[in-house]
Amino acid sequence: MSTPLPAVETTPIPGLLVVRLDLRTDARGFFKENWQREKMVAAGLPDFGPVQNNVSFNTDRGVTRGIHTEPWDKFISLATGRIFAAWVDMREGDSFGATFTLEMDPSVAAFVPRGVGNSYQTLTDGTAYTYLVNQHWRAGIAYPALALDDPTVAIDWPIPLSESEISEKDQHNPHLDPATAIPRQRTLVLGGAGQLGRALAAEFPDAQVVTRAELDVSDAEAVAAWDWRAYDVVLNAAAYTAVDAAETPDGRRVAWAANAVAPARLAELSREHGFTLVHYSSDYVFDGADDAPADGWTEESPLSPLGVYGQSKAAGDLAVAAAPHHFVVRTSWVVGEGSNFVATMSRLAAKGLEPSVVDDQVGRLTFTGELARATRHLLESGAPWGTYNVTNSGPQHSWYDVARDVFALVGADPERISPTTTEAYVGDRTDLSPRPSRSLLDLSRLAATGFVSEDAATALRRHLTVA
Template sequence: TGANGQVGRALQKIYPQALALDREQLDITDQKAINEFNWDNTKVIINAAAWTDVDGAENPSNYSLVKAVNVDATRYLATAANQHDLTFVTFSSDYVFDGSQPIHNEDEPFSPLNIYGKTKADGDLAATTATKHYIIRTSWVIGDGRNFVSIMQDLAARGIGPSVVNDQIGRLTFTDTLARGIKHLLETNAPYGTYNLTNEGQPTSWAEIAKIVFEKSGKSSSDIQPVSTAEYFASKPSVAQRPLQSTLDLTKIEKTGFIPEDWRDKLNRLLG
């Protein structure tokens, strides 16, 4: 599911023979549609569909849809996985935490700061009802589509020097790394459960990443105006609160033998 998103497209590259579904083919918020879907010849459900508009989730008029996609659909798919003895893979987020810890392991209690984070946490709980489940917790996702790096490239090309927060700390996650990590867990029959999965490397801020993008685009890093999260959102009262510390501890997945590449190396290759 979620075939047309950044993660969905990366999964299709690594699983070219898989049945890739978008909402038109299977509306995962429709429990009846999931119950009636033909799961024959299916071994694994990978749910890459999600509501990801963090600020939009704060709008009360959107809540029912946010919950339907991030929570209810996850529960429906987990139920289908149990009924048909399938493995269920779904995605979690650093936003299930409040960012008060410098690094987050898989066992940290949920403490979301915003509606999006709460629905992702509730979705994680729903996913655990699948006997055979992998919850892939990730952060700062970069892939084929509109994301932070592509936005910074666009601003650099247009000669616009943006203000970028310098106190939110984490690591980038490239979608091909996510796809390879999932394939590794499935092929090695790793123990079921929750796994943090981002790229490796020294955690950094969004502002520092923006500077790298600008320099690689032939611009000056001084075009980036570093600001605090409080300053950046001071004039935007309707936006969601963000965690300041988003670094995920990768010890658990690395013990299975999967070592993600350094995010800086991946970013430099992407930018050429």
């Protein structure tokens, strides 16, 4: 039986949504699609990933339960009967203490975000109250509760509480206290000391930013001890980026631990705790062969890394794809605050040196500010989960072209730079990892989400002016 999309209504409590279901009735009773993921998400509900379904059967009219603030999201509805439902926002912030009430029958459902106190009173005998949750119930979990008769929220119960059936525990719940407000979930930035980590910290000023010294995601014990329930978004800017050192025995082990094992562990945590995982990838997952698409590698192009660094990054991409809520942000030629090709060329220009730079590796620069801006866009625009190429826009350039642009912008003569080939640059050296010759990434999928990428030449000019 085909049913239309449910109607979703907002409430004065942020994130608390009322859902009007399509109830089909006849002489036999009724039918409804109580939870249909594709339709619910299309209608505007979060894709919250329920893992457990519970039923609370209430024999008599007047049973009153709550106000409980469980540490998970809930989707509640009725199989039979009618209730007076009440919610109180117990989260810190401007909406702390906000209330909303609603009469519900089997045609009405509600999505209740974690941190919002949930309660109800049955208005008929034989009421079956059902709810989906996105974390498994565990014995010993403690969570805040609120007195049903709290004078601050002043819920107008249809049946006086003195005439209601209330559990002994709910009769002794505390009153509303701002000091016990539930902290809202935050964004966590991993790898905060790196170029990208610093840009993400600037773009997300309310985020918690940690360095590798504070949390090494390749350390299983450290990860297990961290409280991941406190976050709704994790931005994984932690990575091993020493491309050439990754070819050594020690470097190989560290690269795989940081770039493959750690992202796999984060994907498992994302499934367990429901946070969105954003992971940053590299053009090194491709071999840069001459048969690359004219507009650049797409998100569907087959992975074919040349060296250990690229192989470990490709493995991390595949691991993160297993997380229900994930973005893999694939980028190239990153420039930010710290050590990078542009900084090196600026330094050589200032010293009056005349470097040789390869002219047979082509791609686009990506400034860390652009990566951070695109990350916010993906998180806030409702973009479908998956992999997105993110670089600055404009025509492709070689490293030689970029070096000449840098020299010119800092007031040095670009003719001091001589072109060379990768083969000539490498020569007899065996300590260098192979580089992809074509690193251009196709930006069509990102553009389809409404993001307008800034031209790389404009960004380079501003970067050098600011620097």
